[in-house]
Amino acid sequence: MPQPRPSTALAGLKVLDLTRVRAGPTCVRVFADFGADVIKVESPPGLDPNENMSGPRLGYDMQNLHRNKRSLALNLKTPEGKAILMKLVDEADLVVENFRPDVKERLGLDFETLHARNPRLILVSISGFGQSGPYRTRAGFDQIAQGMGGMMSVTGLPGQGPVRAGIALADSSAGLYGAVGALVALQERAVSGKGQWVQTSLLEAQIAMMDFQAARYLVEGSVPPQSGNDHPYQTPMGVYRTRDGAINLGVGGEEQWRSFCRAIGRPEWGADARYDSTEKRFARRPELRELIEEIFAAADSADWLEAMERNSVPAGPIYAVDEMFEDPQVRHLGIAKPVSHPELGDIRLIGQPVTLSRTPADVATPTPAAGAHNDEILADLGYDEAGLARLRADGVI
Numbered sequence: 525m526p527q528p529r530p531s532t533a534l535a536g537l538k539v540l541d542l543t544r545v546r547a548g549p550t551c552v553r554v555f556a557d558f559g560a561d562v563i564k565v566e567s568p569p570g571l572d573p574n575e576n577m578s579g580p581r582l583g584y585d586m587q588n589l590h591r592n593k594r595s596l597a598l599n600l601k602t603p604e605g606k607a608i609l610m611k612l613v614d615e616a617d618l619v620v621e622n623f624r625p626d627v628k629e630r631l632g633l634d635f636e637t638l639h640a641r642n643p644r645l646i647l648v649s650i651s652g653f654g655q656s657g658p659y660r661t662r663a664g665f666d667q668i669a670q671g672m673g674g675m676m677s678v679t680g681l682p683g684q685g686p687v688r689a690g691i692a693l694a695d696s697s698a699g700l701y702g703a704v705g706a707l708v709a710l711q712e713r714a715v716s717g718k719g720q721w722v723q724t725s726l727l728e729a730q731i732a733m734m735d736f737q738a739a740r741y742l743v744e745g746s747v748p749p750q751s752g753n754d755h756p757y758q759t760p761m762g763v764y765r766t767r768d769g770a771i772n773l774g775v776g777g778e779e780q781w782r783s784f785c786r787a788i789g790r791p792e793w794g795a796d797a798r799y800d801s802t803e804k805r806f807a808r809r810p811e812l813r814e815l816i817e818e819i820f821a822a823a824d825s826a827d828w829l830e831a832m833e834r835n836s837v838p839a840g841p842i843y844a845v846d847e848m849f850e851d852p853q854v855r856h857l858g859i860a861k862p863v864s865h866p867e868l869g870d871i872r873l874i875g876q877p878v879t880l881s882r883t884p885a886d887v888a889t890p891t892p893a894a895g896a897h898n899d900e901i902l903a904d905l906g907y908d909e910a911g912l913a914r915l916r917a918d919g920v921i
């Protein structure tokens with residue numbers, strides 16, 4: 525396998541990764557994939573009882589979250605381990621952490637302490653519920669944030685009861701919002717010369733991801749209900765059964781409605797007074813669904829997708845994950861990135877879903893073993909062979 529080349533977009537940027545699980549690593553992965561020097565600071569193997577919260581080291585989740593990093597296994601419960609971390613802080617541009625706020629303060633990793641050592645430092649803190657307020661010390665997990673952030677109340681079939689998303693929506697979005705905040709702070713630092721504290725939380729990120737559903741309540745006072753696979757206010761937009769399965773339809777306006785009617789051989793519906801506006805179609809959604817699915821039952825999904833494409837009607841298949849990666853457009857986009865792992869062999873991981881024309885992201889190196897880069901990182905801090913041996917003997921690394 526050809527060796528991928530690391531991006532140069534963020535070369536020269538030094539990032540300390542003190543995160544675990546998903547939200548924090550998702551944030552740091554943006555910087556690692558775009559070429560920053562990311563040092564993952566973690567406990568030596570066997571020291572942290574929660575070290576496998578993201579699964580085994582060689583498992584798919586750890587491999588996907590922690591590629592393109594260097595690993596420093598450091599015992600922060602020892603005075604010298606803490607001193608080494610602070611030496612790294614002195615040289616860092618970013619520190620990313622997702623400790624509970626009270627834990628961070630107890631460890632002396634609060635913004636005031638770090639900023640006093642390195643005024644240019646940007647600290648990115650990702651928590652469950654925020655750095656202040658009545659829930660600040662609560663442990664936060666994705667599903668809890670999905671429930672509190674309203675997402676589970678609008679997901680699922682009408683009357684079904686709360687349903688979680690099939691992905692870690694709050695975790696992943698909090699990580700991405702944290703990365704956006706860090707990039708904004710870096711740009712501002714280029715002007716002011718000063719670092720600052722970037723904060724986000726699973727709860728805030730989940731509420732932000734509610735977007736138009738949350739705005740619907742704030743602006744109109746309307747509490748959105750569950751809509752199942754249907755769009756909350758457009759019809760026909762959702763999942764429709766065919767002879768051999770189902771497809772997604774996205775008919776969003778009057779011209780698209782008329783095109784859809786031609787595609788299914790019912791051009792007269794385009795001028796039918798019962799269906800000639802979004803509001804009328806929405807009011808007759810059950811009736812329309814029955815009529816459409818009766819027509820769709822006469823042909824397979826592939827046939828209907830071809831008919832929709834010919835008439836410029838938005839539609840698409842509904843894939844399982846294996847089918848998704850075999851789609852010709854997905855293959856063309858190249859979002860499944862190959863990397864060679866010393867134990868796992870040639871594997872593929874999920875790439876960044878944004879492309880830069882000159883300095884694109886890439887997966888250049890796999891997730892390292894814990895402490896794989898101890899010697900080179902500590903040598904840069906001035907430790908010689910004797911010093912490294914002493915740190916090992918003392919349980920610091």
